[in-house]
């Protein structure tokens with residue numbers, strides 16, 4: 001579904017990602033690697049938050065940036081980066097209003113997603129008064145109402161306690177959408193369909209999670 005061809009990202013004259021050639025079709029894909037290896041940069045390419053310096057990224061054959069932006073959602077490590085409006089309900093409606101959808105459709109989508117994650121009780125709450133875990137669920141809901149085909153999570157559990165981490169991981173496990181998860185928590189990725197290991201801006205491992213994770217651990221010893 002998503003294809004990277006000879007993708008290079010350079011910043012300040014330095015290569016951050018080099019020669020990425022990869023096709024991604026699996027339902028659950030994990031991305032691992034050391035600090036500064038290029039995972040976030042790679043993940044941000046998935047929905048056009050980052051653009052390649054050269055090479056191409058296509059989603060179902062289309063290289064249009066607007067298709068990537070519309071069909072791939074992105075959940076940040078810190079939900080404050082994506083919650084914009086003061087009331088939960090307004091925040092969830094924001095992207096949908098931009099799409100100029102009828103208000104009945106907007107309401108329907110918000111109600112459906114809030115019910116799916118059992119966060120209906122947060123509907124009228126002030127976003128800045130929510131707990132970290134609640135904010136992360138609202139951020140995820142804000143992505144889901146847009147009905148993306150794929151959702152990329154960049155270390156979404158880092159700021160969460162154990163309880164909320166488990167809750168978010170259950171929510172992620174239940175998603176029908178394709179998921180890409182960047183994480184330092186290797187155990188979260190062992191049940192995934194595929195894990196990609198990035199080192200110094202290159203893919204050095206790619207395949208069955210336990211094998212790729214085992215190699216990553218062996219390299220770090």
Ligand SMILES: Nc1ncnc2c1ncn2[C@@H]1O[C@H](COP(=O)(O)OP(=O)(O)OP(=O)(O)O)[C@@H](O)[C@H]1O
Nearest residue numbers: 011012014016033034035036037038039040041042
């Ligand atoms: N705007 C920029 N200008 C110069 N270098 C940058 C810029 N953005 C990122 N980098 C560098 O690119 C490299 C990869 O960064 P990236 O955030 O993708 O790594 P990461 O694997 O996600 O790291 P972490 O696990 O610490 O979050 C790092 O060395 C970083 O310092």
